[in-house]
Amino acid sequence: MQTLFEKPGITIMYDMVTKWLYVTWRGEHDDESSLAGCVTILNKIRQTKSNKILNDSSQVLDGWSEVVRWIGQEFFQALADEGVIAIAWVMAHDWPARADINKVVGYTTRPIVDTFEDIESAYNWLRAVPDKPSHEI
Template identity: 40%
Template sequence: MKILFESPHLISSYDAANSWLHLHWQGRHNEADSKSYALEVLKNIRLTRATRVFNDATLDKDGWSELTRWLAQDFMQQVAEAGVVAVAWVLPENLLARTHVHNLLAQVSCPLIDTFVDVEAAYNWLKSGAAVAGPDC
């Protein structure tokens, strides 16, 4: 995998073998950093033309709950418009962060997002190709 962006809280890589963007979140981050990271993710989606995203938030400790509305209404729409059709989202172990993910995803219809507690299951779902038969956005 080729690393496109690296910070203490987010590593964004392009997995050429699977043609998807791989995101690895960790720790607690503030609202400003979270928004900046989201915009970096969007930039990397556009750069790679990835149509699928593997979003590993296992070690995420929150930091973006204040951005739920923006993420759901603006950011995810831009992600879909950039060509992403499917996201495999590995849920955080942190229960508060997991609650925030569920609140966010309840407001998102595009792209297709499925959640997992197991990294391998998320990988297999995204790799299966069935994931790209998501909703029309």
């Protein structure tokens, strides 16, 4: 895997074999750091043309309530517009963050998003999602 971006609260890696982005969030995030991370992810999607994301929030602390609706409705829509078809999201262990993740998923209409308790389950689900939407196969 190739590291594309790294800061104390977020690491974005690209797997050249699967052509997926692996995003790892750590610690506390406020609105500003959450938005900056999302913009960076979108830029890396454009750069790599990845169509799937494994988003690991297991190490996130606290929630980010103010940007929940924006992430679910606008950011995820922008990812879908760039060709992302699926996001496997590893849940935070922290309860406020878990609650916000569930809210984001509730606002999301596309791409396909599912949540998982561990990376292995997320990886296996993401691998099983067809690389092209069923209407294109």
